[in-house]
Amino acid sequence: MTNFDEERFIQLTRDGDYDAFNRIVAEYQDAVFAVVLRTVRNRAAAEDITQDAFISAFRKIASYRGGVFRAWLFRIAKNASLDYLRKMSRRPETSIDEDIVYFSETVRDDSADPLADALNAELARLIEDCLGGLSDDHRLAMVMVDVEGYQYDETADSIGVSIGTIKSRINRARARMRDCVQQQPELLPASMRL
């Protein structure tokens, strides 16, 4: 992070400075997009939601009252994502499954073994499938904490629930993920096989 004075950019944004806000966008767009994509599991929709979230953040910047700015951004994006999922769930003619974009990224492995890479790709897909099988709330919590590595407090602030609720959701989500990945034990590392 070089020369990123968030407070100053926020203040400039309050004054209507688009360039300052776009510095903020550049800083956080990957993080926001990643959480949105893993929540809605549709790349086109995730792009629209992320764009709308930033536009909404710019318009609502006056309502930002301090705290972790990234969490505030995540909250806007999270609300938009959950709204999208609700909307989709009420339109049975549009199947989310058909729109799933499997993530190109694989589980990172330092080995240069092609077979290991292939297995890792399969494992990544399995994990993404299992993530998709979680409830929206559990998936969002797990994506933020276990995948993206945010702290409990920031995740709680972003989602708008207590830390205890986040811990509870994480606990249940991990248990369900464990049960899910165990259904394809051949893809799992030895340490994950029961």
Added chain:
Amino acid sequence: MIRKFLNQLFGRTDPVTYAINAYIEGNASADEMKLVEQMKRDDPALEKDLATQQALLGVLGRIGGIEAHRSFAITPEMVAAAESSRSAVSKLAELFAPQRKLALAPMVVAGFAALTVALLTIGDITGVVEQSGIDDDSFSISAIAAVSAAAPEVGGGGIAEPEIADETAASAAQPAAAARAPDSGVTAEDSGAIDEGQDAGAAPTQAAAPPQELESADATLEFGDDDEVAKRGELIPEDSEESAVAAQLQEAIEPGPETESITSSGIGSDTGEGAGAGAADGATAGAARGATAGAGDGIELPLWQLQIVLAAIALAAIGAWAGLRRVRGE
């Protein structure tokens, strides 16, 4: 179970959940380690289970990051387009958007307003709540017209046309002519009209004039003949006893707006098949209620105004709630 429910209700997490999470993440405190070790001793399968979850967490942490393939920088045009695309409903919805827990606020408002309307209505029916005073001048003219029109209409056909209640203003222009109708025979129906008027507005009856005056008037109307009724219509007292009583009635009904309210109520009762038709129409209804409140013992409130406003609030809140759901795609 109860403890778990309460913990969930108040956002607290079971200590076991805390301990397991911390253990899996590798940052358990001494107490948490002790608790987990104890659990592992009690349930040998738990150790493997926790090891699996630790490995899973490691894999999740190694999933490659996602990079956006495009920039999400915004432009003034984008913001302007977003502003212009917002409907009135979405603007309303946005008021509640940051606080999703307030999404049901419109329904709460609607429920409260509807409940208040219901309570006011019940209070009105039971007499606990009464209509407070309203501008008497606004209906005095129509009430006078109603007094004048009462005799010929009732005498001519028993039950008068419902339009009387609505057209009292027009009748006001020719009260004398109406009152001089030659065939305005006074029958028991006349008496009934006034009696019903008294029933509909018992309080104003007392407020406007001594009861005995009206009773006398009733007697006169009951036993009078056509000529006497014609004289009563002209409001010219004669030497006869009946005419004297008619003069009393004239005195009783002329001076104040309260009396006019009574008369208006009486017409409303006699016309349009009862009090509903007359009393429900605009000023006549307001007059009856206003007069009723004048002498009542209940709480005085601008009742029908409140009911209308609250009903409008309830409808608006329901509309806002529905719009909110639509905007959110719920």
